[in-house]
Amino acid sequence: SQQGEEDPQALSIQEGENATMNCSYKTSINNLQWYRQNSGRGLVHLILIRSNEREKHSGRLRVTLDTSKKSSSLLITASRAADTASYFCSGGSYIPTFGRGTSLIVHP
Amino acid sequence: GAVVSQHPSRVICKSGTSVKIECRSLDFQATTMFWYRQFPKQSLMLMATSNEGSKATYEQGVEKDKFLINHASLTLSTLTVTSAHPEDSSFYICSARAEQVDNYGYTFGSGTRLTVV
Numbered sequence: 608s609q610q611g612e613e614d615p616q617a618l619s620i621q622e623g624e625n626a627t628m629n630c631s632y633k634t635s636i637n638n639l640q641w642y643r644q645n646s647g648r649g650l651v652h653l654i655l656i657r658s659n660e661r662e663k664h665s666g667r668l669r670v671t672l673d674t675s676k677k678s679s680s681l682l683i684t685a686s687r688a689a690d691t692a693s694y695f696c697s698g699g700s701y702i703p704t705f706g707r708g709t710s711l712i713v714h715p
Numbered sequence: 716g717a718v719v720s721q722h723p724s725r726v727i728c729k730s731g732t733s734v735k736i737e738c739r740s741l742d743f744q745a746t747t748m749f750w751y752r753q754f755p756k757q758s759l760m761l762m763a764t765s766n767e768g769s770k771a772t773y774e775q776g777v778e779k780d781k782f783l784i785n786h787a788s789l790t791l792s793t794l795t796v797t798s799a800h801p802e803d804s805s806f807y808i809c810s811a812r813a814e815q816v817d818n819y820g821y822t823f824g825s826g827t828r829l830t831v832v
Contacts, residue, residue: 647826649824649826652822652823705758
């Protein structure tokens with residue numbers, strides 16, 4: 608079953624603004640991962656947050672995890688045009704599965 | 716570390732021919748690799764799980780005779796699209812799990828854009 612559904616499907620912001628995207632999943636997880644996909648490319652692993660963590664930072668990325676609500680959020684602060692991409696989450700399971708992703712467009 | 720190399724990046728073939736896509740783990744051993752297919756603005760749909768030294772496990776609805784998967788070594792898995800048709804045109808991506816899952820999670824190839832004409 609699909610372990611990660613992103614919301615919103617599309618997000619359009621201006622450079623310098625923050626971008627927040629959400630992820631919901633269905634079953635219990637050990638960890639949750641966020642990935643980025645540039646157009647026509649493979650996925651790049653951004654960050655992994657374990658089920659016993661509530662928040663994690665990596666550079667301009669901040670990820671939260673609420674296991675009680677089975678949800679996670681990815682915040683990109685001070686966005687740049689180069690952040691334009693699709694972002695996917697995947698609940699930790701042996702086989703990574705994905706939703707449709709959030710398509711982020713950052714206008715210069 | 717944990718790099719997956721996928722080739723070719725783009726391929727155009729004639730209808731009825733076969734196309735082979737390679738997925739290599741460059742600096743780690745991958746006993747399991749995954750093959751996905753992605754249509755424009757859609758999610759990655761898992762096609763099959765490739766296991767080194769054994770038969771691949773295909774997802775429901777994926778024709779195993781059409782999408783041949785071979786995982787003959789710990790660093791190489793191949794997907795062959797046999798007798799390709801225009802409806803097979805898509806973006807194919809492979810993935811492998813590195814040992815250091817906490818650091819790397821799953822590593823993906825850069826994808827192969829297949830166009831069948």
